[in-house]
Amino acid sequence: MNPHLSEFELNASLWEEPSGSVAGHLTSCADCRRERDLIAAPLAAFRDDSQQLAARDEFFWSAQRARIESQIAARSSQGIPGLAWSMVVGLIVLGVFLLKPAKPPAVPAPTYSQSIRSQDQDFALLVEVEHTVNSQVPDALAPATLLAYEMNRTALTKSK
Numbered sequence: 001m002n003p004h005l006s007e008f009e010l011n012a013s014l015w016e017e018p019s020g021s022v023a024g025h026l027t028s029c030a031d032c033r034r035e036r037d038l039i040a041a042p043l044a045a046f047r048d049d050s051q052q053l054a055a056r057d058e059f060f061w062s063a064q065r066a067r068i069e070s071q072i073a074a075r076s077s078q079g080i081p082g083l084a085w086s087m088v089v090g091l092i093v094l095g096v097f098l099l100k101p102a103k104p105p106a107v108p109a110p111t112y113s114q115s116i117r118s119q120d121q122d123f124a125l126l127v128e129v130e131h132t133v134n135s136q137v138p139d140a141l142a143p144a145t146l147l148a149y150e151m152n153r154t155a156l157t158k159s160k
């Protein structure tokens with residue numbers, strides 16, 4: 001068993017009043033006292049430095065405040081130019097590019113012979129339909145032809 005103080009006990013003795021046994025060992029053991037002082041001395045120096053920094057006079061802090069305020073003012077007066085303007089210009093250019101109507105795909109105009117051929121095909125189809133309509137219909141559809149005949153006749157007499 002280690003008779004000296006543990007690292008935890010040494011650290012604890014730095015920020016709180018050591019308990020009776022720890023305090024007693026520290027007073028009697030030079031090794032543990034030296035160990036504790038090795039940690040305590042730099043900590044105390046650090047504490048003193050930060051307290052000195054924090055305890056600067058009002059003149060230092062008002063000068064610091066004025067310097068920060070002047071830098072903020074300088075930045076906000078620069079503000080928009082530079083990057084922001086170049087971004088705005090970039091967005092406008094992009095918008096114009098996107099809004100430009102796309103060229104419609106060129107559809108070749110039908111040549112004269114093609115249009116004649118398509119008219120011929122239409123006429124041929126019309127003739128075929130007429131043939132089908134006028135051809136003999138099955139007996140089952142005979143009433144329908146009668147109906148169609150009557151409808152045609154009615155339409156003809158009305159148009160006269």
Ligand SMILES: [Zn+2]
Pocket residue numbers: 003004005025029030031032033
């Ligand atoms: Zn000891």
